[in-house]
Every structure is written in structure tokens, then in C-alpha cells.
Amino acid sequence: MKPISYARATDIASAVATVSADPTRAFLAGGTTEIDLLRQGVVTPSGLVDINELPLKQIESLPDGGLRIGALARMSEVAEASDVVERFPVIAQALVFGASAQLRHMASMGGNLLQRVRCSYFRDVSSPCNKREPGSGCAALDGINRGHAILGTSDQCIATHPSDVAVALVALDALVHVTGPNGKRTIPIDDFFLLPGATPHREHPLSHGELIVAIEVPALPLARQSLYLKIRDRSSYEFALVSVAVALQLDGNVIRDVHLALGGIATKPWRARRAEHILLGAEAQRANFLRAAHEELIGAAPRKYNTFKVELAERTIVRALEMITTMGGRA
Template sequence: MRPITYLRATDTATAVAAVSTDPTSDFLAGGTTEVDLLRQDVLNPRRLVDINDLPLAGIEGTPEGGLRIGALARMSEVAAAPVVRERFPLIAQALELGASAQLRNMASMGGNLLQRVRCSYFRDAESPCNKRDPGTGCSAIEGFSRGHAVLGTSEHCIATHPSDVAVALVALDARVHTLGPNGERTHAIDDFFLLPGDSPHREHPLEHGELITAIEVPAAPVARHSLYLKVRDRESYEFALVSVAAALSVMDGTIAEVRVALGGVATKPWRARRAEDFLVGATVRRDDFAMAARVELADARPTPMNAFKVELAQRAIIRALDMLSDGTGTGPAPRPGIGSPS
């Protein structure tokens, strides 16, 4: 057993200083990922700095129609907040579909964005893994890869990003506010998640000791008509094979604005900008939805084990846009309704 020391921070500056000045320290919030990785011997901090007493748990709407979420707000609290459900139903749905009730009551929003990949090779602490031990190789490329990425991959890593709510936040152009040893910073969320390239161990642009303090979602009237669709092997708590965060605004039968982001298929929450560009100005037709989905997945690089994800992602995009265009995508979190392939 490795000894671990513990510090409970009482203010944000103290927490940042404690971690940033000690490369063996990590922040501890809900602990739903950190504790697992400690047990699996994947993470090896010598000290945990508990940040749960910091005043970073607020959830409030902005006068402009946006949203500000404190990094320590729990997933369940955010999902239940009336301002979230009214203005951004896709966020509430992504959170409700994202974990078991017990985990949602513990997991923080900041921690959710920073959770590590669920690739079994990363988590077994023994197999070669460029994320865990840079330069050792990627076992998944020639190994079991059914759940791995088909977009944004490299020869060094094909692990998918696991967060559900991050997919919704990417669709909404959210911003991540941080405090680090060099002061405050704001990160556009699409830049907050890094593609693996030749350095898959670096998943975010954060410095050591840089703490997420808040997530800001700008006003987006289109988001009031939105949904999060999650396709998985079983309807109970499970990670996505494919997910779609979508919002749609239609005027006189023509798409005026659309937001689409994908989860479960890429090495980061994937903004489907090609699909969006194709759809703006198009008519509300299933054929156009299908063409937009094909355009988005044109550069997919599947393995033999996960090639089914390309078609599944296309079908999920079509289903999500169909649900929004016919009105069935509003209200409480919808059941996926799409079976995964056998």
C-alpha cells in the first residue's frame, strides 16, 4: 500500500498553490474517477488536496439567457435545476443518461470534464498504453477495440472520450474558466479537449495545479429545442457506443440553425461542423439528414471491430434530427430507441 497524505483546502488560492507547487499532488472532488484509478494503480499521487469546501458549486442563469455552472456543482443538481431544464434540455438529458444515480450525486461537473478514458488497456496498469506511459504503444489498435474511436484518432491512441455532458457542452460553445499558478484563464471548450496526435497523454491544455472554477454556457435560443440521444449496449448505466447532442431551429421548412456534437465515436467530444454546415439552409428532409451524417463520418478510421460505429453514428444523427423536427425530442430525457448491433 502506498502512503497518501491528505489536505482539505479552505480557499481556492490555497488549493491551487498546494497542487501547483507539488508535482505529486492532485485535486480531489467527487472522487468517482480518482479513487478508481488509485485502486487500479494507474494514478500514483502522494497527496490529495480536497476541494469540496471551496465556494464553486453555484448554478445560475445569466440575464442574457446563458448559464454559469460552478465546477463543484454535482451532476444531479445541475440536471435538476429548472434553469438548465428550461434553457438547455440537452444538458439535463446528457447528465441523466450519463451515470448511475449514486455517481450523479457525487460527481462534480469539473471532474466530469477531466475524467480519464475507459479504455481497458489504460486502466489495467500493465498493458502498453501511450496515455498512461508515453512511448510504450497503443494496445487497442491491434487489440479489443469495439468501443474505441473512429474519429480524431492517431497511430498513438484510439480511446474515446467518456463524458456525456461534455458532448452537450461542445455543441453549445461552452467556455471553461480556470485558476492556475499564473492566474485566471478561459478556454473555449472545443480547444479544452485535445486530440491525441503524437502526445495522447496530454488531454487538456491545463498546467499542473490549474483548477476548473466554472463552466459558462452562452445564450443559445436554439438550445430550448434540443436533445441528447445515447446509444449503448444496455439501457441501464453504460457508456455510449454513439451519442448525439443536437439542437434545431426551423423557419418555413428550412433549417435556420443547427447544433450537432457526437460522443462515443471520437477521441474528444466531437463537434459535427461538417454536418452543421451542410444542413444550414437545407430543407427538413430525412434525405438531407442522411447526407449530412455521411459527410460528417466521411473521414472515419475504424478498426475491424468497431466499423459498425460508422453506420450507427449516421443513424443516430438522423434519428436525433428526426425527433427534433417532428417534435418528439422535447421534454424529459428520451429513451434511445436504437438497438446496438449484435
């Protein structure tokens, strides 16, 4: 067994400095993904820096009506927070659907955004995987790819991003606050997740040693009218085949504003901007929902075993839009 050093950070600056000093060190928060990958030999850091004592667990409303969530806030705490449930229901719902109660109590919000893909080939060190070993190939392209992506793929990788709450946060234009050896910066969440392209091993724009400190959700009037719909193989804890995060405002029967994001079908949480463009200003009726869903999936590139996801995604988008409009734009 390869030895791994362990250190417990007591402040942000020392945590960043310790990890930055060695390119093979990593942060450790809830560990619900990291420990699994260590056991499987997928990741092999020389050391882990435990950040659980850092003061990054707040869930607070901002003066402008937005929300700031500390990176170490546990998923269960965020899902149960009254401000989240009342003003950002899509976030609370996505968190509850995203993991079992035990995992929600352990997993951190920042760690959830950084979790690695659930592709079985990525987690099998005997299989070629460009994420794990760039240039080795992608076994999923012609392998068992039923759960893999149909949007945002490349000839290097077709793994889906596994997070549920990331889909909700993308729909709500969240911001990711990070700090690192070169200071602080803020990254729009849609830019925080990278398409695989020719560099699938780069999943985020973070430099080594940069640490997520908070997630900020802006004050969006339509956020109160939002929901998360997840389709999966079983109703208990399972990853999405397709999911939809939608926030919508109606003016009579006309869609005044709409934000739509998809999970389970893309290599990153997928903002459905084509569909939004079609829906904005349109009447809230099934024909328009069908057209928007179809247009969003025109660029899909299914493989042998996941062709069904195209129709399933279209149906799920329509169902989510019908659900939110049946509620009168009030989730």
C-alpha cells in the first residue's frame, strides 16, 4: 500500500499553501468520492489536507435577496435550510434526490461540484480512460455506454457529470468563489465545468491549490418558481438517466422568464439555452414545450446503448415544463 500523509488545516491560507506546495497533494472534505477513488487506485495523492475545520459552513441570505453557501456546508443542511426550501426549491429538491441521507450528512457542497464521473471505465484501472490517463483511449465509446452522455461529448470522452445540485445551480446562474495561491476569484458556474474536448482530464478551470470557499446564488425572482425532476432506473438512490432543473415566470399564459438546465445526458451540467430562447415570450402550451425540447436535443450524439436518452430527455423536459406551469408558475 502506498503511504499517504495527512494534515488538518485550521485556516484557509495554510490549507492552500500546504496543497500548493506539492502537486500531488489534495484537499479532503466529506471524502464521499475521494476515499472511494483512493481505494480503487484511481487517484494516488501523496498527501491529503483535511479542511473540515475551516469556517466555510455558513448558509446565509444576502442583502440583495441572494444566497451564499459555504463550501463545507453539508448537503443535508442546505436541503433543510428554510431560505433554500422557500426561495430556491430547485436546490433543495436536487440535493434530496442527489444522494442517500447518510451521504447527504457527510458530503460538502464544494465537494459535490468537484466529484468525479461515475463512468465504470474511469473507475476500472485496467480499462483505458482519457480522464484517468490522457491519451490511453476511451473504452466507453464502443463499450457499455447506456448511462453515458449524448450532449457535449468528444471522441475523447462521453462520461456524464454526476451531480444533481450542480444542474440546479447552473439553472440559477450561481457563482463559485475560490481562493488560491494567486488570490481570490469568482467563476460563473457554467464556466466552472469544462467540456472534455481534447483534454477530458481537465474538468474544471481551477489551478492546483485553488479551493472553493463559497457558492453564491443570485437573487432571481423566478427562483421561487422552480423544480427539479429526475428520471432514474429506480426511485431509491441512483444517478440520473435524465434530469431537468427549471425555473419559470408566467405573465398570464405567456412565459416571461425561464431558466432550464439538464443533467444525466451531458458531459457537464447542461444549460438548455436553445430551449430557453424558444420558450421566452411564447405561450405556455405543450406544442411550444415539444418544439423547445426537440431543438435542444438536435445536437445530440448518442452511442449504441444510449440512443433512448434522446427521446427520454425530450419527454422529461416537456413533463417538467408542464408540471411547473400547471402550478401556475409557482413551484
